[in-house]
Structures are given as structure tokens and as C-alpha cells.
Amino acid sequence: MLRLIEIPLKMPEHTRIHPAMGSIFHGALMNVIAPISAELYHHMTLRPYSQVVYWDETKHCPLWRIGTLTDEAYERLVIPLEKVPALWLKQKQYEVSLGPMQLLRQTSFEDLAAQFVKADSAPAGAEWQCLSIMSFKQEGRYVILPDIRLIYQSLLQRWNTFSDTVKLEQDDLLEQLTSHCRLTKYQLRSQVFSVNGSQIYGCEGWQRFSFFGYDMLKRLQGLLASLAPFSGIGVKTALGMGAVDTTVL
Numbered sequence: 001m002l003r004l005i006e007i008p009l010k011m012p013e014h015t016r017i018h019p020a021m022g023s024i025f026h027g028a029l030m031n032v033i034a035p036i037s038a039e040l041y042h043h044m045t046l047r048p049y050s051q052v053v054y055w056d057e058t059k060h061c062p063l064w065r066i067g068t069l070t071d072e073a074y075e076r077l078v079i080p081l082e083k084v085p086a087l088w089l090k091q092k093q094y095e096v097s098l099g100p101m102q103l104l105r106q107t108s109f110e111d112l113a114a115q116f117v118k119a120d121s122a123p124a125g126a127e128w129q130c131l132s133i134m135s136f137k138q139e140g141r142y143v144i145l146p147d148i149r150l151i152y153q154s155l156l157q158r159w160n161t162f163s164d165t166v167k168l169e170q171d172d173l174l175e176q177l178t179s180h181c182r183l184t185k186y187q188l189r190s191q192v193f194s195v196n197g198s199q200i201y202g203c204e205g206w207q208r209f210s211f212f213g214y215d216m217l218k219r220l221q222g223l224l225a226s227l228a229p230f231s232g233i234g235v236k237t238a239l240g241m242g243a244v245d246t247t248v249l
Contacts, residue, residue: 002067002230003074003106007081008099009053009062015094017062019054019132022240023195025064026051028087029077037076041238048073048162050232052132052243064098065131065243067230069162105229109163112226116219123222123248125184125210131243133193135202136234144190144201148209149178151233154242155224158231168220180213181221193241200236208249222248 011017029051030038041047048069056063066081068074078101086097107115116123128146136143136150143150152174160167188205211218225246234242 001071001074001106001108002069002112002227003078004065004067004104004230005078006102006104007064007066008059009064010097010099011062012094012096015092017053017055019052019240019243020194021053021089021092022051022132022243023236024089024091025053025087026239027091028089029081031090032084032087033076033080040076046157046161047238049077050230050237050243052232052240054131054243065104067232069158069231109159109166113166113223116223116226117216119219122215122218123211123225124218125208125249126222126225127206127208127247127249128225128228129206129245129247130204131245132240133191133200133202133204134234134242134244135193135200135236142201142235144203146188146203146207146233148181148183149174152177152181152224154233155227155231159224159227173220176213176217177221177224180211180217182210182212184208184210193236195236195239200241202234202241 009017049067051066053062053064066078068077082101084098086095088095134146138150156168156174160169186205186207188203191202191204193200193202211221225248228244228246232242233244
């Protein structure tokens with residue numbers, strides 16, 4: 001199952017939340033879960049979860065969002081958090097109180113695929129809102145602009161790695177998705193995300209893409225856009241990067 005949960009945070013007085021603190025929260029999370037689980041995820045290149053901390057302008061509070069792509073990841077990561085009233089942030093030397101956990105969304109890869117395949121009409125496009133800094137890696141170098149090919153490549157990799165039944169592995173699918181998606185509006189700015197003392201350059205903001213081409217291709221584009229909030233996009237999604245909200249148009 002795909003699950004997206006959200007936890008309100010109560011910060012100490014005179015402190016503020018920032019998405020770059022995602023790596024700190026990830027470290028605290030690894031201290032909460034079983035050591036065998038922490039060791040397992042430490043050695044994974046592609047992890048079955050994403051997480052981000054950010055300030056929600058609508059709810060006027062700091063939030064911690066965690067997306068899991070498998071039942072096992074939910075049981076290893078989220079279930080232990082239900083018993084924890086607060087997190088100790090070692091790097092910051094203070095404690096953050098955790099509010100009531102809320103399940104925002106729950107579905108399966110099969111149900112998500114069926115939703116778009118059986119819809120009366122194919123989607124026309126999608127809007128992407130970055131909750132944290134997004135960056136990609138290509139040929140050993142970071143790419144700070146959210147190129148649509150790199151976005152689809154990231155999402156296809158996660159879908160085909162963690163979906164046990166429905167696979168998206170058709171020949172030249174990535175090229176077809178890329179060539180039939182057009183950026184129509186955007187507002188982006190470059191930013192820096194710090195991870196363990198290193199700086200990763202990326203961008204944040206929002207974008208709108210239009211889909212075109214044959215009917216099933218547009219349905220697949222909408223399908224992958226709907227996966228993104230659970231999986232994140234690009235590099236370091238487990239450490240707080242690449243978190244997005246998407247709206248399929």
C-alpha cells in the first residue's frame with residue numbers, strides 16, 4: 001500500500017522549522033525505529049519512503065510528512081512513531097513534540113493504476129508544488145533544474161521498484177512521456193539544501209505541465225504525477241528533499 005501521513009509539530013519557543021531540517025528529523029526517526037530496520041535502510045540506494053518537514057501556510061503550523069511505498073516500510077517506520085510523543089533532535093539539542101498522526105491518503109499501486117485507466121477522460125496536465133528543494137543527479141553531477149525527463153525517470157524507477165504487480169516497463173516509455181509533456185507555467189528559484197555538512201544545489205517553487213499525445217500516454221502521465229507525493233522526486237527524498245504536492249488537471 002501507498003500511504004501518506006502527516007504529524008503536526010510543536011517546536012520549542014523561538015525556534016523555526018525549515019525543510020533543510022529533514023535530514024535531522026530522518027536521523028531522529030532512525031533512532032526511534034528498530035536497529036535492524038535502521039541498518040536495512042542505511043544500506044538501501046532507493047528507499048521505500050520519503051519524508052519532509054515544512055511550514056504549512058494553510059494550517060499555520062509546522063508539519064512532518066512521511067510517505068511510504070510498501071506495507072513493510074509503513075510498519076517499520078510509522079507504527080513505531082505512534083508510540084512516541086516527542087523526538088530528540090541531537091544536532092539541535094532540543095526536543096520537538098509530535099501531535100496526533102493523520103493519514104492523508106492511502107491507496108495501492110493497482111488501485112492508482114485502475115483509477116487513471118478507467119477514468120472517463122485522460123488528464124490534460126498537472127501542477128507540481130515543491131514542499132522542499134528538488135535536485136537530480138545525472139552522470140555524477142547534480143542538476144538543479146527540474147527537467148521533465150529526470151522527473152519521469154525518477155518516478156518510473158520508484159514505481160517499477162516497489163510495485164509488485166503493475167509494471168511500467170514498455171520500450172521507449174520514458175522518451176514518449178518526455179516528448180509528450182510541455183512546461184506551460186512555472187515560478188522557480190534556486191536554493192541550497194544542507195546534508196551532513198555538504199551543500200546540494202537545487203530549486204523550489206511550482207510548475208504546470210500540459211499533457212498531449214495519445215490517450216493512454218496522458219493517463220500514464222497523470223498516474224506518475226499522483227505517485228509523486230508518496231515517493232518524492234529526485235535525490236535524497238528520504239532526507240527531506242524532493243517533496244511535492246501535485247494536482248492532476
